[in-house]
Amino acid sequence: MYREPSDVKRVASLGAGPIGGGWTAHFLARGYDVTAYIHDPSERDALMAVVETGWVSLTELGLAPGASMDRLQVTSDLNEAVKGFDFIQESVPERLDVKQALYRRLGDIVPENVVIGSSTSGLTMTEIASDCAGPERCVIGHPFNPPYLLPLVEIVGGKQTDKRAVDWAAAFYEAAGKAPLVMKKEVPGFVATRLQEALWREALHMVSNGEATPEDIDIALKNGPAPRMAVQGQCMAFHVACGEGGMATNLDQFGPALKWPWTRLEAPELTGELRNRMVEGCNAMAGGRNFTDMAAERDRKIVAVLKAVRDTG
Amino acid sequence: MYREPSDVKRVASLGAGPIGGGWTAHFLARGYDVTAYIHDPSERDALMAVVETGWVSLTELGLAPGASMDRLQVTSDLNEAVKGFDFIQESVPERLDVKQALYRRLGDIVPENVVIGSSTSGLTMTEIASDCAGPERCVIGHPFNPPYLLPLVEIVGGKQTDKRAVDWAAAFYEAAGKAPLVMKKEVPGFVATRLQEALWREALHMVSNGEATPEDIDIALKNGPAPRMAVQGQCMAFHVACGEGGMATNLDQFGPALKWPWTRLEAPELTGELRNRMVEGCNAMAGGRNFTDMAAERDRKIVAVLKAVRDTG
Numbered sequence: 001m002y003r004e005p006s007d008v009k010r011v012a013s014l015g016a017g018p019i020g021g022g023w024t025a026h027f028l029a030r031g032y033d034v035t036a037y038i039h040d041p042s043e044r045d046a047l048m049a050v051v052e053t054g055w056v057s058l059t060e061l062g063l064a065p066g067a068s069m070d071r072l073q074v075t076s077d078l079n080e081a082v083k084g085f086d087f088i089q090e091s092v093p094e095r096l097d098v099k100q101a102l103y104r105r106l107g108d109i110v111p112e113n114v115v116i117g118s119s120t121s122g123l124t125m126t127e128i129a130s131d132c133a134g135p136e137r138c139v140i141g142h143p144f145n146p147p148y149l150l151p152l153v154e155i156v157g158g159k160q161t162d163k164r165a166v167d168w169a170a171a172f173y174e175a176a177g178k179a180p181l182v183m184k185k186e187v188p189g190f191v192a193t194r195l196q197e198a199l200w201r202e203a204l205h206m207v208s209n210g211e212a213t214p215e216d217i218d219i220a221l222k223n224g225p226a227p228r229m230a231v232q233g234q235c236m237a238f239h240v241a242c243g244e245g246g247m248a249t250n251l252d253q254f255g256p257a258l259k260w261p262w263t264r265l266e267a268p269e270l271t272g273e274l275r276n277r278m279v280e281g282c283n284a285m286a287g288g289r290n291f292t293d294m295a296a297e298r299d300r301k302i303v304a305v306l307k308a309v310r311d312t313g
Numbered sequence: 314m315y316r317e318p319s320d321v322k323r324v325a326s327l328g329a330g331p332i333g334g335g336w337t338a339h340f341l342a343r344g345y346d347v348t349a350y351i352h353d354p355s356e357r358d359a360l361m362a363v364v365e366t367g368w369v370s371l372t373e374l375g376l377a378p379g380a381s382m383d384r385l386q387v388t389s390d391l392n393e394a395v396k397g398f399d400f401i402q403e404s405v406p407e408r409l410d411v412k413q414a415l416y417r418r419l420g421d422i423v424p425e426n427v428v429i430g431s432s433t434s435g436l437t438m439t440e441i442a443s444d445c446a447g448p449e450r451c452v453i454g455h456p457f458n459p460p461y462l463l464p465l466v467e468i469v470g471g472k473q474t475d476k477r478a479v480d481w482a483a484a485f486y487e488a489a490g491k492a493p494l495v496m497k498k499e500v501p502g503f504v505a506t507r508l509q510e511a512l513w514r515e516a517l518h519m520v521s522n523g524e525a526t527p528e529d530i531d532i533a534l535k536n537g538p539a540p541r542m543a544v545q546g547q548c549m550a551f552h553v554a555c556g557e558g559g560m561a562t563n564l565d566q567f568g569p570a571l572k573w574p575w576t577r578l579e580a581p582e583l584t585g586e587l588r589n590r591m592v593e594g595c596n597a598m599a600g601g602r603n604f605t606d607m608a609a610e611r612d613r614k615i616v617a618v619l620k621a622v623r624d625t626g
Contacts, residue, residue, distance in 0.1 A: 233531020
């Protein structure tokens with residue numbers, strides 16, 4: 001029903017802000033023909049500023065063969081923007097009425113075998129596509145800012161979304177050079193923003209209580225957990241740090257610490273089931289590699305990250 | 314009273330585990346003479362394995378002139394370990410009775426003008442040094458694992474600690490190539506571990522609720538917030554992402570989101586005072602640089618981090 005994800009040649013990006021412009025730059029850099037839809041011709045300069053900023057980084061990361069900013073068309077005619085395009089990324093302002101009105105129009109003019117991905121961070125696709133013809137092909141494809149740099153795209157459908165559209169979007173985003181993450185459920189904040197928000201709220205608590213300044217928060221993150229988290233994520237960081245015992249040792253040893261008032265966030269009950277999910281998940285990620293090799297790889301990558309941060313002006 | 318931090322030549326590192334061994338490797342790499350104290354001669358191989366592992370990364374990051382593993386002495390004689398040394402880093406097992414007994418001995422044999430730093434992550438210096446002669450020079454200097462790689466050292470005194478010892482430790486750790494963070498208060502978990510723990514508890518909630526797998530958590534972190542957090546920290550990440558309005562715009566615009574159930578952590582009340590602390594802190598860090606330059610620097614560094622992670626095997 002849907003075109004093969006790897007056969008997508010033309011992408012429409014709707015929206016002139018940092019997210020829409022970031023997507024436009026990303027898709028151009030991956031070698032697609034891109035049409036950017038802007039609501040009003042006056043938004044063109046703002047859009048192009050974002051695209052040009054993103055292009056600098058994307059060039060440094062490596063462009064796909066044939067990628068060119070010359071393959072960008074900008075239009076404020078929605079019909080023209082979406083006509084004949086294989087995928088549509090929507091990043092218009094984060095207002096439900098604005099999105100609903102747009103999806104009503106898109107439902108009429110976009111063939112039902114073309115998937116539409118929304119960059120929304122706070123709305124559900126159930127709400128957005130409530131009045132759209134063919135809501136089965138509408139999914140959320142939520143990027144992380146800046147979208148031309150950070151690979152994550154969180155994908156989840158609404159109640160009317162076809163699971164095949166979700167799978168198609170995951171395959172397409174991966175083919176387009178992104179790191180797709182298909183959500184198990186519609187959860188507010190998805191995964192990354194929830195994790196970041198937990199950390200952020202604790203940071204605000206510390207500043208509020210006079211326990212740390214904003215500068216302290218940033219010094220702690222940049223020189224402590226963040227370089228390791230960029231390399232391993234937090235689950236594998238704990239798994240590998242515990243050596244042969246891995247995540248099981250971590251939970252069995254530090255489980256009681258979940259009751260300590262480190263952070264104002266209450267931890268869940270560490271049931272046997274939760275313990276097993278964590279342990280099995282980490283074992284699956286390790287995929288049989290031994291701990292010495294994983295720790296050595298972690299160290300090589302953290303060294304490279306530290307040098308990258310230190311030596312880049 | 315204390316020796317000039319930049320005049321420290323000889324450091325004693327007490328403890329044979331990953332933390333003690335990591336500190337030993339770090340101080341050797343910074344060009345100090347180091348004596349490592351191990352409780353029992355049988356621990357020597359374990360210590361040397363950690364030191365040798367750390368040495369690989371430290372060499373890659375760049376050794377100080379004259380730095381050599383030949384400048385390491387290993388002893389299980391505590392008197393010999395600390396005699397004539399300018400600074401003592403203590404990383405013995407995390408048991409209050411063990412630490413108290415050690416500090417009682419250290420109090421008798423270490424001159425009172427030599428600062429003793431403890432790697433403890435969970436005990437207070439008030440408790441640890443309760444029976445130590447000269448508790449004024451005893452501070453916590455808590456590293457982040459692995460200590461030979463991550464620069465952060467969180468510094469805080471106990472009730473009997475002299476503020477000058479805290480300041481001296483901060484200056485010494487900085488001279489020794491670390492990123493010191495002097496805590497405003499004795500807070501369990503310090504700064505970095507509290508922030509990491511808030512994120513970790515939310516991750517456990519998501520796994521517990523079937524909202525994400527451990528692999529989802531790590532994919533989200535590695536491809537989303539972590540590379541940016543390694544470059545800017547979370548305060549400056551939000552400050553710069555909001556452009557000219559900076560942190561003020563962030564808080565005014567997203568303040569209501571603090572009430573949303575993104576994460577199970579309740580946020581503090583966003584009072585005018587908290588808002589001002591956040592805004593002023595970010596302005597101080599920005600130090601008058603303009604937003605375009607800061608965003609461009611962020612992008613260059615994230616590009617370098619992404620390439621570092623991608624291209625390092």
